[in-house]
Amino acid sequence: MSDANDDLRYVYAVCHPLTAPLAADLTGVGGVPPRQVSHEGLTALVGAVPVRDFAAEPLRAHLEDLDWLAETARAHQRVIAALTTVTCPLPLRLATVFRDDSGVRAMLQDGSERFRHVLERIDGRVEWGVKVFLDSEDGSGGEVGGGPREPARDKPRTGRDYLRQRRSQRTAREAGWERAEGFARRLHETLSLRSDDARLHAPQNSALSRAPGRNVLNAAYLVPRSHSEEFVELVDRTKDEERDTTGLRVELTGPWAAYSFTGDSSGDSNGDEIEREDGA
Structure with a gap:
């Protein structure tokens, strides 16, 4: 067992001083309960981690180990999720580590202006x-762009039939994609009007996310916590209104800490947020 003086400080998030306690059985990376380090009205939630795993060189090696990375990310997210129930935190990048509490306080001091600005913007809000x-869109699921798939028995008998069938399939795919884009655009516009801020993320790669289908919209919305129920109902209602748009699937996740809104107002990431469990 390592000497506590040799441990490093793993920082999960920055927030205002907590006015409510976290769950007594909450643990983070390495099974260690997080604690608060405060400095001039800002608080960092930290946990002790061993030098043998989190010093620069071993950490680089660990970050290539997908099993280690997944376990660490789950522990990190567990703390952020618990913190989100009692405050509106600014999550830091996975494996943000300092030598000691003095280093954490120096981080709070150096970044105080930005931290205060972001915390003010996300206060009382969730993502x-x-x-x-x-x-x-390709017809493999039984329907193509809103129309029924051509029966397998309708095989082309001539080259002309083949070309005609290919044109028909391409037209159906294009029409289906246009309908999907139109639906996504209308949904985003509607939800943006009912949120305090919105971010459009790059579409997910299905090969990496393993989510079926082609990702048309991947967006995040900053919503007052008190209006979250109305926001969820709006998403559900919009889905019902588009019931006739076949082949479309809408997924709602959250509420999360405001991962997508900790950068500047242009939407650029500041590099300090981590990926949520839904892969955004």
Whole structure:
């Protein structure tokens, strides 16, 4: 067992001083309960981690180990999720580590202006993620762009028939994609009007996310916590209104800490947020 003086300080998030306690059984990376380090009205939630795993060189090696990385990310997210129930934190990048409490306080001092600005912007708010997928643009799911798939028995008998069938399939795919884009655009516009801020993320790569279908919309919305129920109902209602748009699937995730809104107002990431469990 390592000497506590040799441990490093793993920082999960920055927030205002907590006015409510975290769950007594909450543990973070390495099974260690997080604690608060405060400096001039800002608080960092930290946990002790061993030098043998989190010094620069071993950490670089660990970050190539997908199992280690997944376990650490789950522990990190567990602390952020618990923190989000009692405050509106600014999550830091996975494996943000300092030598000791003095280093953490120096980080709070150096970044105080930005931290205060971001915390003011996200105060009382949570993030909701909304994704739209087009499941059947190629017809493999039974329908193509809103129309029934051609029966297998309708095989082309001539080269001309083959070309005609290919044009028909391409037209159906294009029409389906246009309908999906239109739906996603309308949904984003509607949800943006009912949120304090919104971010459009790059579409997810299905090969990496393993989510079925083609990702048409991948967006995040900053919503007052007190209005979250109305926001969820709005998403559900919009989905019902588009019931006739076949092949589309809408996924709602959250509420999260405001991962997508800790950068500047242009939407550029400041590099300090981590990926949520839904992969956004």
